[in-house]
Amino acid sequence: MLVQQIVNAISLGGVYALLALGLAIVFSIVGLINFAHGELMTIAGYCLLGALLMGVPLAVAVVVAVASAAIAAVLMEQIAFKPMRGASVTSLLITSFAVSSLLKVLFQNGISARPQPIAMPSWMTGAFQFGHVSIGVGPLLSIAGSALALIALELFLRRTVMGTAMRAAAEDFNVVRLMGIPAGRIIATAFLLSGLLAGLASLLWIAQRASVDPLMGFTPVLKAFIATVVGGLGSLPGAVVGGLLLGVIEVALQSALPPDVAPYRDAIVLSGVILVLLFRPDGVIPAARAQRS
């Protein structure tokens, strides 16, 4: 029972961590909290559904879904945010709200406001038996997926020129431009990465819920947003820690709270967040940022 809960907690926290990372990468470079991040999840979900309905094998559909979220993220930047470059943070925020609302309406009217079921292969809903402990394949898959994504991202940021330039740009974008590294390419890569992470998170989310709906991105991205704030806005390690923390706390409260207090779970979590921020206003692992002149 306990092992199972731990697995569930890490698997949920892993998804939050992927989403929080996507938000944090974009924020660290552009200074924008992308409220349309949840819609990237939704796009990945519908593309997965569409690909499966067309009879594409699951493995290919998964690639299509993740790629679609990544492409959507880059397009979002090119179409909505790029023309706003140099605008105030508030204008960018409002733009991202607008993009988010627009996409939601498109999904609701263009596809359906109702959840669409996605048939998960039967092996994914099974469970491993370890003695008398049974652990779901879904959560384990989710943990493995999140862990691989984290490792891949870390390698990208540490080992490649573009990754290094992105870490530098999070500190001081203008100086990176002075080195001749094109600003546009760094921003596009940030959105591409956030889209890839959102696409993967979407798959892991769907794998345990077996349906897609126009608002599916809202709740997880709200949690991810909280995770980035708790972890330290713009800090990548902070986003991961914040995401995992939130997953663990949620699962712990879910199983520990008596049924009549359960509806207040989110209120309790948020109170905890406020408490953390009272003591560490810059988050658990604050972002390293030099002067941004």
Added chain:
Amino acid sequence: MLSVRSLQVRYGEVEAVRCVDLTVGRGEIVALVGANGAGKSTTLAAISGLVRPAGGSVTFQGEDVTGLAPELIARRGVALTPEGRRVFASLTTAENLMLGGAVHLGRAALKEREAEMLDLFPILRRYHRIKAGNLSGGEQQMLAIARSLMSKPKLLLLDEPSLGLAPQIIDKVFDLIADLRRSGLTILLVEQNVALALEIADSAVVIANGNVALSGSAAELATSDLVRQAYLGI
């Protein structure tokens, strides 16, 4: 090599640079001096593309580069070592250097250039894998200059390389600037320490309130009464 004509830069209501003219010939060191807030850094920012001039022109190697994006101006061979060093604190010394040359040089040339920089700045060798934020002020200044040189620039814009450094370190930095010129580099040097700047420069431009107050050969300016009173305190 560089020619700035009637340059004008505004930050909203603030007219930071009203009318600045200056010329830097190939292989020269030109010093740009003036009081705090005179518009020196802003002039460099306009040359390097970080701010878009409100008027006037910047010509580099006979081509008009006014208002181009900083990455494009950098690719033409202009490198700015900004005021306050601005090394990437969370990156290692090696990573800072690598980014300086990343888009200008291929993989092999990058390694070669890095080795050259480490020969030029031997202290950096020790800190190769250390985060730049942990280096001392003088070491960070060396790193900032080395990072700019990684791209093999034709023109180096140096903004207050002596800022916040101990006198012995300042001497080292200025020796180095003299060495760089001997190796053929063209330098536009912004400096608060006017005496030192005039010692090393071929010519100098004094700006006050965004206008050129005085310009001429360094030797001339060093003996001019205005400069002696206002900047050298003699």
